[in-house]
Amino acid sequence: MAAVSSLSFPAIGQTSGDRKLNVPSARYLASNFEGFRFRTSLLYQSVGLRASTTASPSVFYCMSTATDTPTVSETKSSFLKAYKRPIPSVYNTVLQELIxxxxxxRYKKTYRYDAVFALGFVTxxxxxxxxxxxxxxxxxxFQAYINALKxxxxxxxxxxxxxxxxARAQTSSSLVEFSSRDGEVxxxxxxxxxxxxxxxxxxYSRFFAIGLFRLLELANATEPTVLEKLCAALNIDKRSxxxxxxxxxxxLSKLVQAKELLKEYIDREKKKREERSESPKANEAVKKCLGEYQYLSQ
Known part of the structure; x- marks a missing residue:
């Protein structure tokens, strides 16, 4: 994989002339995350840690001060220092945009870590x-990425x-009726x-929305009205x-196409290496056969 690690995705697209597929470059994939951008104004407040009065003791709110808030470049640098190996550009370009x-x-005034957000990011x-x-x-x-965000x-x-x-143990109705039951989740x-x-x-964030989607998916809650009811129960704007x-x-559709071409490139290069390694063996076999033929002809 050493050779593939430094290969840019546009180069992969150029080697796949046998497929007429409009596949995006890694840079274009990253641009699709424009919809995932968050507001850039950073508001800070004093450090604090308090437990929710309604949630279980495991739910915490973590806040940062301006004095301990790193810059974007410092966060990216922390990630690169923690993971120093090269990452194929089809993955790395999107990872850099995400971080x-x-x-x-992460450093917005209203940011609070929660498990639904975590589920969305992990997904x-x-x-x-x-x-x-x-x-x-x-x-x-993954470890380097999250640690870089402290x-x-x-x-x-x-x-x-x-x-x-x-979520796997829920139904469409029980999923949206969480407020009437007790339990950690x-x-x-x-x-x-x-x-x-x-x-x-x-x-609110896009990762939170994806976390909700994942809950519905695992509960097999396919009815369109379930998402509407869940958003209402959580006081979340369904339009967002x-x-x-x-x-x-x-x-996801763009990523599937990109990774298909990456896999094709890797398989093709592997086949070429195998063919090159087999060629000397074939030549030796031919020489041996010719030698035996010449010996028998004498």
Whole structure:
């Protein structure tokens, strides 16, 4: 993979003349994240840590001060220092765009980490990195990415898994009726609904919308009205969710096409290497046969 790691995606597209497919470049894929941008105005407030009064003790609100807020370049630098191996450009271009956007979101005044947001990001990351050459490297990149944002990668994974397991046990009706039941995940959703309803302590994001979509997907809640009811129960604007999910679906389509061509390129190069290694063996076999023929002809 050393040769592939430094290969730009446009070059891959040029080597695939046998397929007439309008495949986007890595740079164009990153531009699709324009819909994922967050407002760039950063407002800061004093450091604080308080537990929700309605949620379980595991729900925390973390805030940063202006004095300990890193710049975008510092966050990117932290990521690159933590993971120093080259990343194929079809993945790296989108990752770099994502980390810039998430940095701006992370240090907004109203930002609060929550499990639905974590599920959304983990879903996006796993979709983006699906098919990455090394599982170990994929996990290491995830660790470096979240640590660069000064958050806990283990918490992201644990919370995402917790919500996934919970959603698989739900139905369309039980999913939207979380407020009438007790439980750890129910408490998380109640806390989100309370903060979103207050219009001051909740920061909506595209990752949150994708987290909601993932909950519906795992619960097999395919009816269009379920999303509307869930948004209403959480005090979230459904129009924003619909818009962001459209951007997400479009991005996934572009990524699938891009990674198909990357796989084709890798397979083709592997086949060429195998053919080159087989060629000397074939020549030796021919020489041996000719030698035996000449010997028998004497």
């Amino acid at each position: 810039v956007q998430q940095h701006l979101m 996006v990351y796993d979709q983006l990195m699906e098919g990455y050459p090394s599982d170990e490297d994929r996990d290491a990149i 958050e806990d990668p283990q918490q992201y994974r644990a919370d995402a898994q917790k919500l996934e397991e919970w 129910e408490a998380i959703l109640k806390d989100i609904a309370e903060r979103a309803g207050s219009k001051g302590s909740f920061s 969710v619909d818009r962001d999910l459209d951007v997400y679906r479009n991005l």
